[in-house]
Amino acid sequence: MAQFPDTPNYTGFNTPSRIEADIANLQHTGEIPPELDGxxxxxxxxxxxxxxxxxxxxxxxxxxxxRFHFHDGQCDFRQRWAQTDKWKLENEAGKALFGAYRNPLTDDESVKGKIRGTANTNAWLYGGKLWALKEDSPALVMDPATMETVGYEKFGGKMTGETFTAHPKLDPDSGNMVAIGYAASGMHTDDVTYYEISPEGELVREEWFKVPYYCMMHDFAITPDYLVLHIVPSIGSWEQLEEGKPAFMFDTTKPVYLGIIPRREGLKNDDIRWFKRDNCFASHTMNAWQDGTKIHFVTPESKNNFFPFFPDIHGAPFNPQESVTHLTEWVVDLSSNGDEFAEINRLSDTFSEFPRIDDRFTGRKNRYTWGLEIDMARPLNLPGGSASGAPMNCLFLKDMETGKEQHWWAGETSTLQEPCFIPRSKDAPEGDGWIVMVCNRLAEHRSDLLVFDALDIEKGPVATINVPIRLRFGLHGNFARSQDIGLKVPEAA
Structure with missing residues (x-):
């Protein structure tokens, strides 16, 4: 009998779901925009x-x-496992064979040396394929129409690194997918790979470089000329794993670096500029852009560690007050002779994370950004526990040009998952479109999908789509037009 632990990670709203399903024409209130097709x-x-x-x-x-498929003013639902090597081996055995998070020392002997990836961090659409991503393994490719698993992608053997990012970027100029892989030559190594993949799915570039120290490199940014990579001390080592400690722990004594890495063939370590600043925490990136010799990089920054489950390596207790993240701009100047930052500017007093933009402006100066906000001043009641560990109870929109902000509160017993922007058309102005996001209805143990007018979120969702099963805490997601991924309107519709 499957008996999950009686702990917050596996009970209440966080109870494992394990449901594959197909549901046509989900019930909804409001109006799903009829031109929304994807x-x-x-x-x-x-x-x-x-x-x-x-x-x-x-x-x-x-x-x-x-998958939420929008067409003809309705929304269809499909949910499938990403059938990784790990999933297949355990499915055949009928039990878990792989041990603790990022700790192969705790695995069953029968799976030693196997790919441990879970494909649980991002669902990314590119080149007509669905990429199910986890940053400690190669990318898992699925068919976006059938949602059947194809397998791990190594680009015909051209990819020599062991890992592939959970946060690739689409270069709007070249159309290439840009990615990195950290710990590329093995766990805890300081080797990183930089990849570019063409829309046809060919690996057109793989360059190797070194970073100042091994850490979790969960996200990065790009500009037309550079890959921009922040090095923040959520660190790990074999010693930590041997002692049964978490795979990552935060070190407040280490400096933080911002790497400006030329996007060109024949990359050498000496080509990279590493700028250094005092300790802080930053994980996700909003965007980056070039302004003459200056590089601007925006990230939610906090004074100290944001993740309580990756504790302080020196034994300090988790500090909630110092974990509060604010959108912050880091500016470095390539014309300088030193390694100091030119500017560090807090852009908002709003406590926010999971920043998203209109992805057509990746690597360019964007005007709008959306994110999840934690507003502790609002009434808060979390029956069954928070779905995400942090009570992200508001949707947040910032106009970077005017400074104006909008906030939409999900309610006393609801929290939200990462937003995703959908442009109204390929050539619509920046921000003209919709935001979609999952809402956790904690009191009812169910989920809704919300659709907002992207630039008028304070009026609330234009459509609320009821999902008859509970969706667990989710991480990242993306949108693709039906015609780009082979989706057709179901015949039954």
């Missing part, structure tokens, strides 16, 4: 079996991909 894919960590060693963090669940 699919929003998102992923949730959802363990197939109880963890091998008892309790584990949510980040170690198997990838379950959800």
């Amino acid at each position: 699919a929003f894919f998102r992923v949730q960590p959802d363990p197939q079996f109880p963890p091998r060693l008892g309790d584990d963090i949510s980040f170690n669940g198997d990838g379950m991909i959800t």
Whole structure:
């Protein structure tokens, strides 16, 4: 019998779901924009079996991909496992074989040396394929129309690194997908790979470089000429794993770096400019752009560690007050002779994370950004526990040009998952379109998908789509037009 631990990670709203389903024409209130034609894919960590060693963090669940297909003013639902090597081996055994999060020392002997990736962090659409991503392994490719798993992508053997990012970027000029892979030559190594993939799915560039120290490099940014990579000390080592400690721990004594890495063939370590600043925490990126010799990079920054489950390496208790993240601009000047930052500017007093933009402006100065906000001043009641660990109870929109902000509150017993922007058309002005996002209805143990006019979020959702099953805490997701991924209107419709 599958018996999951009686802990917050596996009970209440966080109870494993493990449901594959097809549901046509979901019930909704309001109006789904009839011109909305495409699919929003998102992923949730959802363990197939109880963890091998008892309790584990949510980040170690198997990838379950959800697709919301919009057409003709309606929305259809499909959900499937990302069938990684790990999923297949455990499915055949009927139990968990892989151990603690990012700790191969805790695996069953029968799976030693196997790919441990869970494909549970991002659902990304590119080149007519669905990429199910986890940054400790190659990318898993799926068919976006059938949602059947194809397998790990190594680009015909051209990819020599072991890992592929969970946060690729689409270069709007070249049309290439830009990616990195950290710990590229093995766990805890300081080797990183830089990849570019053509729309036809060919690996057209793989360059190797070194970073100042190994850490979690969860996200990055690009400009037309550079890959922009922040090095923040959520660090790990074999010693940590051997001692049974978490895979990542935060070190407040280490400096933070921003790497400006030329996007060209024949990259050498000496080509990289590493700028250094005092310790802080930053994970996700909003965007980056060039302004003459200056590089602007925007990220939610906090004074100290944001993740309580990756504790302080020196034993300090988690500090909630210092974990508060604010959109912050880091500016470095390539014409300078030193390694100091030119500017560090806080852009908002709003506590926010999971920043998203109109992705057509990747690498260019964008005007609008959306994100999840934690507003502790609002009434808050979390029956069954928070779906995300942090009570992200508001949708946040910032106009970077005027400074104006909008905020929409989900309600006393609801929290939100990452927003995704959908342009009204390929050539619509920046921000002209919709925001879609999952809302966790904690009191009813169910989920809604919300659709907003992207630049008028304060009026609330224009459509609320009821999902008859509970969606667990999800991480990242993206949208693709039906014609780009082979989706047709179901015949039954």
